[in-house]
Amino acid sequence: MPARSVLGHPVLAFLGRRLLYSAVVLLGVMVVTFSLVHLVPGDPIRIALGTRYTEQSYLALQAASGLDRPLPVQFASYIGKAFTGDLGVSFRTGQPVAVSLAERLPATVSLAVVGLLVALVISLPLGIWAALREGRLTDGIIRIGSQLGVSVPDFWMGMLFITLFAATLGLLPSSGYAPLAENPGRWARHVVLPGLTVGLVAGAIMTRYIRSAVLEVASMSYVRTARSKGLTPSVVTRRHILRNALVPVLTIAGIQRATILGGVIVVEVVFAWPGLGRLVFDAVASRDYPVIQGAVLLIAAMFLLVNLVVDVLYAVIDPRIRLS
Incomplete structure (x- = not known):
């Protein structure tokens, strides 16, 4: 649709389709990222504890981070929390991942x-x-x-x-x-x-x-x-x-x-x-799973946002181009 119709319903339909497409892409990114970080060798809990390691602290942090649960349960929990803005807590710093990302x-x-x-x-x-x-x-x-x-x-x-x-x-x-x-x-x-x-x-x-x-x-x-x-x-x-x-x-x-x-x-x-x-x-x-997953998700979202802005600017620069 031409750029002059930016406030019309076709644009809302275009934005709706792009949002749905973006949600599917982000879901795919989360699946790939979750799978890859769990295939990387190394124990993130052991690395996070460092010299503070004891068996009790290890089991406590493992339970608190949810890594003692089966992978399908971990993934379902990760997906559910991510779409509400909860990206977990960093193993290394103990700071919420969303806060760390916002600071950086x-x-x-x-x-x-x-x-x-x-x-x-x-x-x-x-x-x-x-x-x-x-x-x-x-x-x-x-x-x-x-x-x-x-x-x-x-x-x-x-x-x-x-x-x-x-x-x-x-x-x-x-x-x-x-x-x-x-x-x-x-x-x-x-x-x-x-x-x-x-x-x-x-x-x-x-x-x-x-x-x-x-x-x-x-x-x-x-x-x-x-x-x-x-x-x-x-x-x-x-x-x-x-x-x-x-x-x-x-x-x-x-x-x-x-x-x-x-x-x-x-x-x-x-x-x-x-x-x-x-x-x-x-x-x-440091094998900090929550931070890796949260950062990759944010970067993917920024890619999608930039692409959306570019697509809209196409119609502004050249009215012959339709948003679809």
Whole structure:
């Protein structure tokens, strides 16, 4: 349906279908996550107790966490509680998982926003410039540069930035975090290096997609028609090429946004950034089942939300696209 009908019943039907689809996907994510974490070797209760281990404390924590019950009963309990917002309690810290996730989410979201902005600032001009100069020297340089950006591991790039800007030049901190709301200046200093690390890798990927999208639109018949009418190259580019290339660009931007939200584990570990990625890393190391399951569920929900927003924006950008 066209974007102008956003308040109509078809949109409500679309949202209803997407919510049902999302619930099914989340259920599948919970099944897979529950199965995988119980297949990982290691006793989470023993690891959580550490030096405090005694047989009595072990049995007490096992009973309190429900791990003494059969797996089908554990899974049914997990599903029922998860859909009411109860994600359990961390074995390692004793804190409710929902609280831990809420505390870590702002750090990851702020890093993802900065990373996506850096990626867009890099990829939009470079991708468009390369496409409009296909086959020329600048196009080749941009393509080679983007390929290098895709090939370089993000952890290596992060350590390179730490060595150069923190250890050698002393311009920026190598690790740590300050909440944006409490100290914006300190937050900005700490987010620069991890934000650049995330943004450069994502920007290299997006540059290649944007170049391809612009080239595809530039080869369309209506673009050739606009040129045959005598329109200047700048007008053809602005009105016909870039505008119609927004939909595939929005697609890759949405995918990268969701990917950044769920895939910054290595970057957060390198820069000691207290986000969801660092939380998942620590939870996996300590076999903290509730935290692993809760974090994966939250990341999957964020993926679904980003995809929903992108689908709605399609209709806003191009009224010919219908929500279905």
